[in-house]
Amino acid sequence: MTQDRIPLAGVIGSPIVHSRSPRLFSHWLRKYGAFGHYIPMDVPEDKLEETLRLLPQLGFVGLNVTLPYKEKVMKIADIVSERAQLIGAANTLVFRKDGQIHADNTDGFGFIENLRQNAPDWDPSAGPAVVFGAGGAARAILAALLDVGVPEIRLTNRTRARAEGLAEEYGDRVQVHDWVQGGNIIEGCKTVVNTSSLGMTGKPRFRVPLDALTADMLVTDLVYSPLQTRLLKEAEEVGCQTVDGLGMLLHQAVPGFERWFGTRPEVDEATRAAVLR
Numbered sequence: 001m002t003q004d005r006i007p008l009a010g011v012i013g014s015p016i017v018h019s020r021s022p023r024l025f026s027h028w029l030r031k032y033g034a035f036g037h038y039i040p041m042d043v044p045e046d047k048l049e050e051t052l053r054l055l056p057q058l059g060f061v062g063l064n065v066t067l068p069y070k071e072k073v074m075k076i077a078d079i080v081s082e083r084a085q086l087i088g089a090a091n092t093l094v095f096r097k098d099g100q101i102h103a104d105n106t107d108g109f110g111f112i113e114n115l116r117q118n119a120p121d122w123d124p125s126a127g128p129a130v131v132f133g134a135g136g137a138a139r140a141i142l143a144a145l146l147d148v149g150v151p152e153i154r155l156t157n158r159t160r161a162r163a164e165g166l167a168e169e170y171g172d173r174v175q176v177h178d179w180v181q182g183g184n185i186i187e188g189c190k191t192v193v194n195t196s197s198l199g200m201t202g203k204p205r206f207r208v209p210l211d212a213l214t215a216d217m218l219v220t221d222l223v224y225s226p227l228q229t230r231l232l233k234e235a236e237e238v239g240c241q242t243v244d245g246l247g248m249l250l251h252q253a254v255p256g257f258e259r260w261f262g263t264r265p266e267v268d269e270a271t272r273a274a275v276l277r
Contacts, residue, residue: 008059009260010039012051013066017042020275021064024253027274034261036061043069049076056095062260063093064253070136077103087139092256107137108144110252115220117251117267118243122218128152128189132182132208133196134163137222141195142170154185157196183209192219192235199229206231215239222248227276246272 011021017040025038043051048069055063065073070089074080077090078100084090090103115122129150131138134157145153153170156177157163167174177185186192192213199206200223210231213219219235224245232242250267258264265271 005059007036007061007260008039008055009036009062009064009256010041010060011064011066012041012043012048013069014042014044016040016066019066020249021066021253023275023277024250024271025257027271028257028263028265029261031270032261032263032265034263036261045069045072048072052076052093052101056099056101061095062256063095064256065091065093067136074103077101079103081105083108083143086143089136089139091252092259094256094259104255105140106252106255107140107248108147109255110248110250111141111222112144112148113251113254113267114245114247115218115243118247119218119241122191122241124191125149125151126190128154129191129193130154130156130182130186130189132192132194132198132206133157134159134166135195135197138195139166141193141222142166142174145191145193146170146173150191154189156182156185183212186210186212186217190217192217192231192240194221194223194229194231197223199223199231201225210234210238213238213240217241218243221245224249246275250275 011019019040022040074090079102081104084103084105087105090105092104092106094102129145131153153174154177155163155174156179158179163176167176197203213235217240219240220243221229221231222245223229227244235242250271
């Protein structure tokens with residue numbers, strides 16, 4: 001990498017003040033002595049395309065994308081990866097030297113890497129998975145679970161029509177169930193995933209009955225504020241293997257950092273501590 005211009009990257013969204021990405025990238029930049037800076041940017045929607053076209057001229061090499069722009073940036077990007085097309089959203093942009101914007105989605109990668117790191121014995125092919133929620137995060141999780149060989153996904157969402165729309169896109173291995181059956185469909189599954197915002201600080205509680213949890217299940221929650229949600233706490237009490245949602249945030253950032261700053265960062269306890277500080 002030439003040193004005549006400082007490589008810049010950042011995260012865009014609106015609002016952006018809640019983002020933990022600046023802490024994460026600042027930690028990695030210091031740890032690896034990487035040349036560059038990472039900047040949070042609250043971009044108005046009517047300035048989104050103008051901003052994306054201008055930033056490469058100012059030395060930006062890429063961006064993370066958070067709400068509400070994960071779908072909107074795909075319409076602006078010149079190249080969209082197959083993963084992002086399948087998921088219908090992008091969270092990582094690379095500004096290429098030829099001036100084109102490449103959009104990708106690393107959420108599914110981050111989700112699976114988090115499980116592999118923190119539950120190394122997890123076997124996705126061992127049995128069905130239950131997925132709560134059918135929002136933007138769920139799209140990436142469904143694609144990732146199917147890709148690693150989960151034989152069946154029981155999908156449920158408070159608005160059934162939204163879940164049915166996803167099931168149509170992802171095929172016969174995704175079966176939709178009514179939200180009121182959420183506790184029952186856990187029975188006999190091997191993996192339980194909450195992709196909804198229920199249980200997050202400031203959001204409604206995750207009230208699904210959890211009596212069907214058994215010790216041979218892996219339970220993970222994408223919510224990481226609080227780190228131990230009601231779902232994870234009750235699963236732990238039953239003896240389930242549990243994985244919190246912070247690791248997904250950390251792992252999904254790895255490909256972007258490597259592309260922008262030339263070093264593949266490691267997700268370790270120091271990384272977690274830096275983000276939680």
